[in-house]
Amino acid sequence: MIKNFSVVVKIAIFLLTLQGMVCLRNVHLVVPESVERGSRVEMRCLYDLEQEVLYTVKWYRGDREFCRYSPRDVPPLKIFRIPGIDVDSLTAHRPAKGPKLPAQHRRDRLEFARNHCEWTLEQWRTVLFSDETRVCLFCNDRRRRVYRRQGERFTQPCFEESVEYGGGSCMFWGGISVDGKTELVCVSRTRGGRGQGSLNAGRYITEILEEHVVPYAGYEVDIPVMHWPARSPDLNPIEHLWDDLKRRVRARDPAPTTLQELQDAVLEEWEQIPQEAVATLREATDAQRLSIQAATRTANGRYTCEVSADAPSFQTAQVHAHMYVVDLPKSGPEMQGLNQYYRAGMKLKVECSSHNSLPAANLSFFINSEPAHKQHVWHRVSPANGSLWNAYSTIQFVVQKHHFIRGKMKIRCTANIYSIYLKSNEQCALEERLPTTPVSLPEINEVILYPIHRMADTADSADKIHGSLFFVLLIDIWYFTHLIDAN
CATH class of the missing domain: 2.60.40.10 (Immunoglobulins)
Incomplete structure (x- = not known):
């Protein structure tokens, strides 16, 4: 008996130790509880591989697989059609724009990707991504759309005015990392397209590196610099944050009308960007996100996300969530x-x-x-x-x-x-209040008082007094008789 108990204890210790060695952690499925029929649905499967390498992410509706992401395959995303579930994998978009790259630059970009594709989160945590961006006072980002009929192109609701050189602009510098972001620095303001106080090497060292990068990174001397391929700003994740920042500024009401108001608005919006928005820049990939174009009633049901690590562990974890597709009333109750x-x-x-x-x-x-x-x-x-x-x-x-x-x-x-x-x-x-009848007050009659004069103590005066008293008594009797009759 004691021997069997010892074996059980050893197995339990082994399992606990093995659990501590597992690197696939914190698998979590984010699915909306309910969506309106015909609306777009976004699901996220979040996980932490630590030092493991991703092998596959599989999506199931019920027991049927409908999507798989394998980073080593070409293409990495595969869709298995289920009627009523249309995964957003191929839609019309404007072509992406970028600088024309010579052959050497292409080789440098490929080498940079191969050297860093297996970096862990702890390694990326030591990197500060910095860059400059220009924000115009009046700028058209070509994202607005208008719905018009033929011949209405130049009507007032379908027409947007433009200002030469965007009405002036401000140049900003900033940096982000996994754990936070630096202060945003306004390095120049331009009006009419001409720079005033351009950022040169001297200003960059004194105003950027010494005042902001050194205090943020905690280095005093010899700040290590990552080798970055030329003409490759698209590899910098801060570009997504610049886009978010400019969207926030354009959404302000009222909009800034002067360069000073623009500078204040940009600095204020930068401070209000939460750290979660910076952290999710590394997560918004096809490996963790799935979109359904228009939810149908077939999309109603249980969803499963299955994440598997690569060799040698091939650890696998599954998480489940239920989504209801509903039809909403056209009006209120x-x-x-x-x-x-x-x-x-x-x-x-x-x-x-x-x-x-x-x-x-x-x-x-x-x-x-x-x-x-x-x-x-x-x-x-x-x-x-x-x-x-x-x-x-x-x-x-x-x-x-x-x-x-x-x-x-x-x-x-x-x-x-x-x-x-x-x-x-x-x-x-x-x-509802009931009407009230007014109560009549009793009639008030005046009392007439007659004075009684005392006379001398003689027989004649006594007769006069008795006569006077008798007369007053008759008046009182007459008054009270009429008062009783009146009531």
């Missing part, structure tokens, strides 16, 4: 049955509906932004056109005084489908 006025004790009944979707939308009611009680709501669905569905939800309850806030009661119906669709319809009802 509709509400019927809500009256304009309610008062405490009245019954409220409202129906909400969402039409023509797949799957049927989930409907929820809210009263003054608070979820309605489940016992007050019931749901049903019914088939619509083709395979689409209609969703209905009804809420019914007795209105109470606390349902009114400042004399208003808000009823909202929300329709959602997964995380891709969320729309609401809110209506308001007022509190």
Whole structure:
């Protein structure tokens, strides 16, 4: 028994050690939970090979392979057609432009690629890619498109004005690495196409290397320089970041109108570019990204990404994710049955509906932004056109005084489908107040008081006093009698 237990322990230690030696790590599949039918879908299979070399990346829908990337094959990307899944592998694009390369330059580029194609991430981590770029104040990048009919080419909506020399420009220097980016430096500003303060060797050493590269790289002397083939700016990944930077500047509203505003905008946008955008420059390849042109209902289902390392390990890992292809309603939810006025004790009944979707939308009611009680709501669905569905939800309850806030009661119906669709319809009802009858006040009669004068203590005066008292008493009796009759 003890011997068997010892064997089990040794096997467990071996497996743990073997797991620590595995170099294929962090395999992760990024697939949208839901997409609208007919839309473009992008999937990503992320992984970390460390010191291994990639052998293949295979994509499956269900149990059927439909795409394979093998970097050693020519061409490296292979598509296995599945009806309804059209992988974006061959589409119309403008031809790429680049400098005309002599034979020697082509050989230098090939040698550079062979010397660095198997570099690990740790080796590339020590490289700082730097370059300069020019940003024009008014520049047409030829990416805008207009839709027009024949004969509308020069109409105002289809016409874009141009400015000579782009209205002036600014020249910037920057650098990026796997772990971050340097400060962006404005090295010159030009107006009318003529340079003012060109970047020469002396300025490059004092303003760029000494002030920015040395502090960033941590070197004091003897900064190692990578041999770079001539006329090969396209090999520098910072070119993609320059493109992203210029897109951000052109998207600003309002757009810069002076060179100073342009310089400030470029520096601000550079600081706002996240490090994730720099890190993904090395990942945006066919080995990790797959695009489906227009998702159909056939594309609905489970997807698998299988990554394999090359010899001698041939380690393989699989990850799975599910994607739903949905049909969204053409409009938001509709509400019927809500009256304009309610008062405490009245019954409220409202129906909400969402039409023509797949799957049927989930409907929820809210009263003054608070979820309605489940016992007050019931749901049903019914088939619509083709395979689409209609969703209905009804809420019914007795209105109470606390349902009114400042004399208003808000009823909202929300329709959602997964995380891709969320729309609401809110209506308001007022509190009905009963009219009040004014209460009449009792009639107020004036009391007349007569003064009583004391007389001398004689018989005649006593008779006068008794007569006066009797007269006042008769007046009081007459007054109270009429007061009682009036009430």
